[in-house]
Amino acid sequence: MHDRNLSRRTLLTASALTASALAGARPAAASSRPDRLRRIVAGMSPEEKIGQLFVMRVYGHSATDPDPADAEANLARFGVRTAAEVVERFHLGGIIYFAWANNTRDPLQIARLSNGIQRAGLAGRSRLPLLIATDQEHGIVARIGRPATLLPGAMALGAGGSRTDARRAAGIAAAELAAMGITQNYAPVADVNVDPGNPVIGVRSFGADPRAAARLVAAQVSGHRRTGVAATAKHFPGHGDTTVDSHTGIPVITHTREEWGALDAPPFRAAIAAGIDAVMTAHIQFPALDPSNDPATLSHPILTGILRQELGFEGVVVTDALTMQGVREQYGDDRVPVLALLAGADQLLDPPDPAVAWRGVRDALESGELSTARIDESILRILRLKERLGLLRDPFVPEHAVERRVGTRSHLAAADRIAEGTTTLLTNTGGLLPLGRRRTPRLLVVGADPASPTGTTGPPTGVLAAAFAEAGFAAAALPTGTSPTAARIEEAVAAAADRDVVVVGTYNVTAGSPQRTLVARLAATGVPVVALALRNPYDIAHLDGATAALAAYSWTDVELRAAVRVITGGVRPRGRLPVPVLRADDPGRILFPTGHGLSYGR
Structure with missing residues (x-):
């Protein structure tokens, strides 16, 4: 927790330090035909072996006919x-x-791309299919948008608290990925988000309670396994207590070994016990686990000593993207892949210069720094995973079936039902909500309009206004952005004059954010203000004057529609905070504890 005071550390970690250890790890199942896989490895050239270790990005919607700009990028x-x-x-x-x-224009295109890539793999000398992966965490990180089903993200599921819903959400996500030929999902996130200021994890985590996070991680692993897509728990040994983004720097975790065991380890232990196929590394320094200060991705004590030997994980270890600054600060791009393999990694993800990375591994193999036996261990793990997923038998997907397997009515209905259990009502002064109990008020919807990565069209204020309109409410939309200007704030204040209620979508509000001014100025008009956090639930600590406040945990349309149904009384709020919200004026005190959440009387 870096330089923050001890009282705050005590506040956030005390309950976790007394948590009992979860069930022991269960090793991954061995291949049913180990001799066959070893013969495949023995027949591979050194170049083919090196290639099997890499997972790279490519440009274009087609394996053989990319757009000109994508061809130039390749x-x-x-x-x-x-x-x-x-x-x-x-x-x-x-x-x-x-x-x-x-790569991800629409489901049919994705399936065709996947089949084209698999044809290329089978055309090679080793005739091996590829593991095709993506980050389909849902919530704020989803590489494939509509018409695929959009689902609540991890922290929203943490607010819902249902293992059944977490398993169902993962099963839907995995089934749709499988239909598009994607065989490995870089999810679930197993990090425990104990730092409200975490710039890279946040709502991607199930929450701040390691035991609750562990239960939901295990449920999502189960959901993936039932549909034949490899799940990947990330980011080991735990990225939840950082104030530095490993994309741009190298975070340092100052937990003690005891704190790691109580706070960070439980979700990974649970994932392994549930049969997780892969674990992704974190580009973080963790001195209590490795005093050398090598990032975990390059740490033999962490990847081999703890993950392999102590936790008993026998599956595939994949690095986080090697383009990220957190793993590039100490070593050159030719050395990082070698050190990752020596530490215990199996797959090398997205190196910044593929040719340099590939030659670095080749040179280390030729010099003897990397032994053939060490490389063969990783290739066998990768082949076992490919065999378990059925890729060695048939890596292709039926393109004619994609449209009836992706974005189905049953999947969309399930997503809506799951989302309804996640919206959290934090405050409700004077019983303002639900709206429309006595009459239908005229609404103004203002606030943040971050670009959605999941295929929603228009700003969230437009999505919210449309959802209110569908519920029978007259709602005008006035996007004011994440940094509203003084002129835009005055425009919103003027627009509120003839409205009965103002709904403000907030987005990562900080102490100096003009979003605070927007809410305060609107509240000063006397018109009731409903604040809806579109990402971090911590926004409420910085807002003064809101009559009611809710957390949606994401700006995706499935979660915003659910929030509207809660606000208008279509469903009762059932979500409970999966993280504590600390006071903005005194971070040593809790404003709302984990588990807080209001509901409506019958």
């Missing part, structure tokens, strides 16, 4: 123009999809 990065040629050149073992790399 040429600049890999020296070839198409995804199929990248697979061939580097003998790749895996691919990762990103929306910004133009």
Whole structure:
């Protein structure tokens, strides 16, 4: 927790330090045909072996016919123009999809891309299919948007507290990924978010209670396994107590070994016990676990000593993206992949310069720094996973079936039902909510309008206003952004004059945020203000004057529609805070404890 005071550490960790250890780890199942897999490894050239260790991004919607701009991006990065040629050149073992790399336009296109990549893999000398991965956490991180089903994210599920819902959500996500040919999901997040200022985890975590997070992580692992998609618990040994984003710097975790065991370890232990296929590393320093201060991704004591030997994990260890600054600060891009393998990693994700990374591993293998036996261990783990997923038998997906398996009515209905249990009512002065008990008020919807990565069209204020309109409320939308100007605030105040209630969507409010001024100025008009946190539930600590406040945990349409149903009384609020909210003026005191959440009387 870095330089924060001891009282705050005590406040956030005391209950966790007394938590009892969860059930012991259960090793991953061994391959049913180990001799066959070893023969495959023995028949591979050193170049093919090296390639199997890498998971790289490619550009384009097609494996063989990318758009000109994507072809140029592939040429600049890999020296070839198409995804199929990248697979061939580097003998790749895996691919990762990103929306910004133009990989995920729509479900049918994704399925065709996946099949094209698998054809490229089978055309190589080793004739091996690839693991195709993406980050479909849901909530604020989802690489595939509509018409795929959008689901509540981790902290929303933490607020719902239902293992059944967490399992169902993961099962839906995995079933739709499988239909599109995606075989590995970099989810669930197993980090315990004990730092409200965490810039990179936050609502991606199930919450601040390690035991509650462990139960939901295990449920999501189960949901993935039932549908034949590999789940990946991340980010080991725990990224929940950081104030530095590992994309841009290297965080330092100052937990003691005892604190790690009580706070950070339980979700990973639970994931392993539930049969997790893969674990992703964190680019963080953790001196109590490795005093060398190497990032965990490059730490033999952490990956081999703790994850493998102490926790008993026998599955695939994948690094977080090697493009991130947290793993590049101490070593060159040619050395990082080598050190990760020596530490115990199996898959090397998204190196910044693929050719440099590939040559670095080759040179280490030729010099003897990396032994053939060490490389073969990782390849066997990767092949076991491919075999378990059925890829060695048939890696292709039926393209004609995609549309009836993705974004189905039953999946969409389940997403709405799950989301209804997550919205958390934090305050409700004078019983303002639910709206419309006596008459239907005229609403003004203002506030944040962050760009949604999940396919929703228009700003969240538009989504909210539309949802209110569907519920029979006259709602005007006036987006004011995350940093409203004084002029925009005055415009919102003027617009509130002929409205009965103002709903304000807030987004990561801080002490100096002009969003605070917006809420205060609106409240000063005398018009009741409903504040709806579109991401972090901690916003309420910085807001004065709101008549009622709720947390939605995400701006995606499934969670915003659920919040509207709660606000208007279509459903009763059932969500409970999965994290404590500390006072803004005194971070040593709790404003709302974990488990807080109001409801409506019958």
